[in-house]
Amino acid sequence: MKPLDAHYCYSFPAVRGVQAGRPFYIATCPMRIIPKIFNFDETEVPPELRAQRTLNKMRIPEMVRYLLDNPDDYVFSALTASIAVDIAFDEHPDSPNLGILRVPMDAQILINDGQHRRKAIEEALQERPELGQDNIPVLFFVDEGLKRSQQMFADLNKHAIKPSPSLATLYDHRDPASELARLLATSIEPFTGLTEMERSSISALSSKLFTLSSIKQATRALLAKGAKQGFSEEEAELASDYWQSVYKNMPDWQMAMSKHISPAHLRQEYVHAHGVGLHALGLLGRSLILEHPETWKGDLTTLRSIDWRKTNPEWLRRTMSHGKLSKSIIAIQLTCNALKNALNLPLTQEERLLEEKVLEK
Numbered sequence: 610m611k612p613l614d615a616h617y618c619y620s621f622p623a624v625r626g627v628q629a630g631r632p633f634y635i636a637t638c639p640m641r642i643i644p645k646i647f648n649f650d651e652t653e654v655p656p657e658l659r660a661q662r663t664l665n666k667m668r669i670p671e672m673v674r675y676l677l678d679n680p681d682d683y684v685f686s687a688l689t690a691s692i693a694v695d696i697a698f699d700e701h702p703d704s705p706n707l708g709i710l711r712v713p714m715d716a717q718i719l720i721n722d723g724q725h726r727r728k729a730i731e732e733a734l735q736e737r738p739e740l741g742q743d744n745i746p747v748l749f750f751v752d753e754g755l756k757r758s759q760q761m762f763a764d765l766n767k768h769a770i771k772p773s774p775s776l777a778t779l780y781d782h783r784d785p786a787s788e789l790a791r792l793l794a795t796s797i798e799p800f801t802g803l804t805e806m807e808r809s810s811i812s813a814l815s816s817k818l819f820t821l822s823s824i825k826q827a828t829r830a831l832l833a834k835g836a837k838q839g840f841s842e843e844e845a846e847l848a849s850d851y852w853q854s855v856y857k858n859m860p861d862w863q864m865a866m867s868k869h870i871s872p873a874h875l876r877q878e879y880v881h882a883h884g885v886g887l888h889a890l891g892l893l894g895r896s897l898i899l900e901h902p903e904t905w906k907g908d909l910t911t912l913r914s915i916d917w918r919k920t921n922p923e924w925l926r927r928t929m930s931h932g933k934l935s936k937s938i939i940a941i942q943l944t945c946n947a948l949k950n951a952l953n954l955p956l957t958q959e960e961r962l963l964e965e966k967v968l969e970k
Contacts, residue, residue, distance in 0.1 A: 617714050618697070618711040618713055620709050621634075621712070623635060623698070623708060623710035625708065626706065633749060634749040635748055635749075639741060639742065640740055641741025643745065644734070646712075647688065647720050669728050672725060672729035673729045675729075676730070676733040676740065677733055680737060680739075680740060685730075688726060688727060689720070689721045689723060689747075690721060691719045691751070692751055694713055694716045696712050696749075696751065699711065721750075775807055776807050777822075778821045779821055785837070785838065789840050791821070792845070792849075793824055793828065793852060794806065794821055794824055797849050798853060798866060799819075800819055800852070804821055805819065805820045805821065808820065809823075811872075811876065813873060813876075815873065818865055819884075819887060823887050824887070826888055826891070827887040830891035830895060831894040832847070833895055851894045851898070854905075854909050855890055858911075859881065860913065861882070878919060879919065880921075880944070885944060889945040897952065897954060900955070912948075915951055927944050927947055928943065943963065943968070
């Protein structure tokens, strides 16, 4: 590498490595300079002439809020970037792969992975400049042209796997709904011992009956909470009380808990052994507690007389689609409507319109 004038370079402590015969550099960069030196392609450039996807501006506000709400406890993964000019690496005398990476200030540094993080950092710094003192790791590659940069983007993203909703719920300690779902799954019947904590689908022979993500969604429906909304202690107690009361009126769940029937058999035959049934019960609870705040526990005894078999004509026209359970919002609401009818609860105007639109064609 030819020598560079240090007065016109950015200097980063870095580690040098090799992948596929090509050198790369892992550096730490102050966040305050990230918006200044890292570029991403303009949206007006055709896709075939860009090195990554266009910026999805809908993703940015949530990432910015994450940074601003957790200034002492956030984690941002490394950016990956290509440098389109010559660079210099000043090796440490005792360790040739440790040193200072020097990049010309006028270099074009193109982000291959992390353009949304870069934009979120830029916007967060406007509101909280002190974040600029923090560092973020950056993986630098020496650019070998557009074709190589496009291939890098494809390679970096083709193997990325989003965690299942249940695993995300299990590990998310900032989301109140996830916190409550974990509490319910580990402390009350019918969920203790019958909850799949990692996957959001249950295998045919599994000994589990519920998924953690379905408990989360059903409890949010019960308490009428949107994404990221918190729960009071009274609401958490109500959720616990409701699900235990439902359990007392679901003999099949009780037999699964006592191991007198297999969860696999219940999933094969019954609607209540699936997320759509649990979600519908959550919606039912919201209406039932509002309509009958003093007597709702007694009203739940009606659940004992409901025919939960998938072959029940009521579920065939509400919950099933082409012979399979539907997870759609419409199917969940129609399932809840049937439960409300069984408990003599009035349907809302929207629920009546849905009945007319879907069932009375």
